[in-house]
Amino acid sequence: MRRKTSRLLRGIALLSTLALGATACGGSDDDSAGKAVSASDIQAALKKGGTVTVWSWEPTLKTVAADFQKKYPKVKINLVSERSGDKHYTALSNAISAEKGVPDVAQVEYFAVSQYALTKGLSDLAPFGADKLASKYTPGPWNAVSEDKAVYGLPMDSGPMAMFYNKKVFDKYKIAVPTTWDEYVDAARALHKADPKVYIANDAGDAGFTTSMLWQAGSRPYQVDGTNVKIDFADAGAKKYTDTWQKLIDEKLVSPINGWTDDWYKGLGDGTIATLTSGAWMPANFATGVPNAAGDWRAAPMPAWTKGEKASAENGGSSLTLPSLGKNKELAYAFVEYANSGDGVQTRVKQGAFPATTAELQSSEFQSTKFEYFGGQEANKIFADSAANVADDWSYLPFQQYANSIFNDTVGKAYVSGTKLSDGLKSWQDASVKYGEEQGFTVEK
Structure with missing residues (x-):
């Protein structure tokens, strides 16, 4: 060696x-x-x-x-x-x-x-x-x-991604289900204006969600060739994400509740959190964690960055x-x-x-499965389509566990201070570069 x-x-x-x-x-x-x-x-x-x-x-x-x-x-x-x-x-x-x-x-x-x-x-x-x-x-x-x-x-x-949304809440306030992220921001504004207790989503800063969003937006921050690594959060895809998500943060349109907490489950159950963009493994968690909202929720394709695009990403x-x-x-x-x-x-x-496996994803039996929780919706059709539209050129760092562990100390500051999301990503980049170099990687930035 x-x-x-x-x-x-x-x-x-x-x-x-x-x-x-x-x-x-x-x-x-x-x-x-x-x-x-x-x-x-x-x-x-x-x-x-x-x-x-x-x-x-x-x-x-x-x-x-x-x-x-x-x-x-x-x-x-x-x-x-x-x-x-x-x-x-x-x-x-x-x-x-x-x-x-x-x-x-x-x-x-x-x-x-x-x-x-x-x-x-x-x-x-x-x-x-x-x-x-x-x-x-x-x-x-x-x-x-x-x-x-x-x-x-x-x-x-x-974990091909989809957007889960509370149909009961969207119908109550006559909000159209967003098909693009721009429409998503508009929906967030409309929901919060109609009821200040309602947020389009929760987001207190999460490394896995952020990397999945970057993946869908076409950003490729990590390039890896053995011990040679490049880390760059300044590409066009990253800008798409930060420009859009910064609006939600600045206008306080996302709930500052952490995921997988009691408050999070409560928000999903009482309608104060109206959407969740996550992997296709989520339905079972809805059924066991938010049983009181059965029938209220539905699945929809992940909003696109440009209308008509079908690019998706994996989460988990x-x-x-x-x-x-x-x-x-x-x-x-x-x-x-x-x-x-x-x-x-x-x-x-x-x-x-x-x-x-593609055979299961494409099978009529799988795609026609009715989800009682989602009002009988055949949600697997949406998930399978998402899986087919995940770009296969994404890379993780060979020290991704460490990078994720410092996310809240860098990008996370954008959710609790005046730090811009783009600046938080730059801090994450710098800290990851420093760590990689200390461990013996050759790191380009």
């Missing part, structure tokens, strides 16, 4: 939530690395059996694991699901660093895949035949797990990966392919997961 990359790894290891550890390079000693694994090799492993330890918080995998074990009775799936978010990544990174207790399969969100891949923490699945599966997935998720000829995971789900989503230091590679890959490309996909969709 080059000294530069070793320094990069040591730097990342200083943060517990990011610690991949210099010893992650031990993954290059994986016996299966680079060697083709045939279908007969995988079948032989399944016949022989063994245990596969899977770290994942995704609830539908419980049924998938049970079904897999019924099909292959000599295989035991040890599903560890008590952690999610930072706790999950801390545990995974610490295990890789210690070279002890590394799972055979790990769920990794799309924004974090490149970080683990860069530090050799993940096995390349191309030798198992994963590179032949590209056409099965929508562009956004596949782009997130692949680089050149390497494939570092199979997409588990996706994750993959199943094989950590390099994990064992039972053939069995582990067989389970991942079953869960994310085989029979397990239908099982997960029936339990509410939103697929990343």
